[in-house]
Amino acid sequence: MEFERRESPYGRPPTDVGATMRQVLYALVPAALAYVWYFGTGFILNLFFAALFCVAGEAFMRRVRGKPVEEALLDFSALVTAALLTFSLPPLTPWWVTATAALFAIVVAKHLYGGLGYNVFNPAMAGYVAALVAFPAYMAFWPAPRIGDIDYHYMTFYETARYAFTGSLPDYLTIDAITRATPLDALKSGFENMQTFREIHNNPLMGDFGGRGWEWIGNFLAIGGGWLLLRKVIRWHIPAGVLAGVLLPSGFMYVFGSGLHASPGFHLFSGGTILCAFFIATDPITAATSPRGRLLYGFGIGLLIYAIRRWGSYADGVAFAVLLMNMAVPAIDHLTRPRIIGHSKREKDEAR
Numbered sequence: 001m002e003f004e005r006r007e008s009p010y011g012r013p014p015t016d017v018g019a020t021m022r023q024v025l026y027a028l029v030p031a032a033l034a035y036v037w038y039f040g041t042g043f044i045l046n047l048f049f050a051a052l053f054c055v056a057g058e059a060f061m062r063r064v065r066g067k068p069v070e071e072a073l074l075d076f077s078a079l080v081t082a083a084l085l086t087f088s089l090p091p092l093t094p095w096w097v098t099a100t101a102a103l104f105a106i107v108v109a110k111h112l113y114g115g116l117g118y119n120v121f122n123p124a125m126a127g128y129v130a131a132l133v134a135f136p137a138y139m140a141f142w143p144a145p146r147i148g149d150i151d152y153h154y155m156t157f158y159e160t161a162r163y164a165f166t167g168s169l170p171d172y173l174t175i176d177a178i179t180r181a182t183p184l185d186a187l188k189s190g191f192e193n194m195q196t197f198r199e200i201h202n203n204p205l206m207g208d209f210g211g212r213g214w215e216w217i218g219n220f221l222a223i224g225g226g227w228l229l230l231r232k233v234i235r236w237h238i239p240a241g242v243l244a245g246v247l248l249p250s251g252f253m254y255v256f257g258s259g260l261h262a263s264p265g266f267h268l269f270s271g272g273t274i275l276c277a278f279f280i281a282t283d284p285i286t287a288a289t290s291p292r293g294r295l296l297y298g299f300g301i302g303l304l305i306y307a308i309r310r311w312g313s314y315a316d317g318v319a320f321a322v323l324l325m326n327m328a329v330p331a332i333d334h335l336t337r338p339r340i341i342g343h344s345k346r347e348k349d350e351a352r
């Protein structure tokens with residue numbers, strides 16, 4: 001008589017990396033459509049170049065490291081990096097800027113640290129900062145949102161593609177005719193010019209809370225983030241920490257100085273706050289691991305975002321806040337280790 005024998009593992013995990021990454025991409029689709037509607041087809045071109053160079057960089061590094069190349073397409077992690085990078089870049093970005101950011105994200109920030117599961121820094125944010133340092137002028141070219149009462153030339157797909165491929169505009173256009181300051185840039189320059197928040201908020205780029213167009217993108221990102229929470233792709237600790245880290249200090253400063261500080265709603269619906277809370281900071285590789293650690297990690301990111309926006313040199317501090325807290329993760333994990341069942345607190349302290 002022969003008995004059936006099964007080798008371990010005896011059960012399959014309920015999900016895998018590819019399935020998780022696909023759900024993240026699905027959750028970004030509504031916000032991506034809103035982005036294209038308000039800021040033009042440059043988003044599509046950026047996404048194409050970012051995906052192309054992220055996947056190519058992933059395949060190249062896996063071949064160099066002697067690992068199966070097909071996994072570069074099957075786990076979708078490179079595409080998630082490309083998508084997050086695209087949301088961070090201005091819609092009017094030449095292809096070589098996008099390529100530099102994508103290759104730095106995958107080759108340097110990801111694979112030079114060991115690849116998926118070993119990277120210390122969030123690849124998309126590392127790639128964005130590399131482009132910001134290398135091409136600061138191109139990273140400032142943001143178009144105005146598609147709002148009827150703003151005097152602005154809306155670029156056609158041909159005009160956008162020409163700029164993406166060549167970095168030049170048709171003779172009848174200038175860069176000043178197609179770009180405007182972002183709401184966060186307008187806020188920073190307004191405070192530097194001794195304007196009050198109420199005066200700054202009269203700018204036609206401003207909406208009910210944050211920037212016009214940005215508010216709807218933020219709403220769709222929040223919906224996508226809520227779907228990820230319901231699907232248990234992410235946990236609530238980091239989003240709650242990031243939002244608290246931004247809203248608590250901004251609310252406190254606004255209550256005691258509404259003319260000198262922006263409202264919490266403005267900080268929530270301008271820039272990359274919601275994208276960071278649900279999609280960037282929740283990267284399971286570079287984030288803290290314990291529940292208390294995730295809360296502390298997220299709160300630190302939110303606090304740094306507000307501090308950089310209010311007192312730093314950059315209008316939006318999401319990328320720098322994430323990378324700084326990435327460096328703090330080992331210390332956070334060490335200090336917030338959960339208590340081992342069956343051991344007293346004294347034994348736990350002695351084990352340290």
